[in-house]
Amino acid sequence: MLNIIVVFSKRENAVNIRNILVRAGMNVSAVCLTGAKALQYADTWGQGIVVCGYKLQDMQYTEFRELLPEQFEMLLAAPPDRWMDSLPPGVVGLPSPIKVHDLVSTLEMMVQTIERKRRKGRESVRKRSAEEKETINRAKALLMERNHMSEEEAHRYLQKNSMETGTNMLETAQMVLMILDE
Numbered sequence: 001m002l003n004i005i006v007v008f009s010k011r012e013n014a015v016n017i018r019n020i021l022v023r024a025g026m027n028v029s030a031v032c033l034t035g036a037k038a039l040q041y042a043d044t045w046g047q048g049i050v051v052c053g054y055k056l057q058d059m060q061y062t063e064f065r066e067l068l069p070e071q072f073e074m075l076l077a078a079p080p081d082r083w084m085d086s087l088p089p090g091v092v093g094l095p096s097p098i099k100v101h102d103l104v105s106t107l108e109m110m111v112q113t114i115e116r117k118r119r120k121g122r123e124s125v126r127k128r129s130a131e132e133k134e135t136i137n138r139a140k141a142l143l144m145e146r147n148h149m150s151e152e153e154a155h156r157y158l159q160k161n162s163m164e165t166g167t168n169m170l171e172t173a174q175m176v177l178m179i180l181d182e
Contacts, residue, residue, distance in 0.1 A: 003030075003041070073110055
């Protein structure tokens with residue numbers, strides 16, 4: 001699930017934007033009035049989208065963008081003259097006054113782009129080098145020899161431990177080799 005944080009200096013604006021997004025079927029994780037509070041949420045969640053105005057209670061959007069984790073995108077709702085000449089990387093501009101359809105469709109487009117990047121990242125992780133495959137195969141062979149497992153059981157064991165420990169399969173295989181291959 002993607003985290004959406006709404007940040008506007010006026011509570012009424014923030015709540016109105018949240019309500020629009022919720023009615024459109026989006027899950028808004030937080031509503032804030034300050035950049036500092038939004039940054040706390042962003043650091044906790046790690047990835048998502050921030051919908052904000054150009055001026056927050058404690059900083060401008062440019063400073064906020066610099067402090068925001070790289071994995072967060074920003075949807076800036078502001079008069080175009082506030083964008084200066086161009087927007088920083090990771091910022092999509094939405095001219096205000098905001099039209100509901102434009103807000104929802106722009107946010108949907110941003111969500112789809114992030115999901116596409118996430119899937120692409122997962123696919124690239126799945127492709128292992130010959131050396132990495134060899135390490136995993138050595139760990140499976142060791143498990144098969146020492147624990148009398150079939151190849152399928154050894155593979156499942158590595159997968160299960162990988163998921164439980166939050167490491168990838170290569171790291172799990174390396175740990176098995178370190179422990180069992182003393």
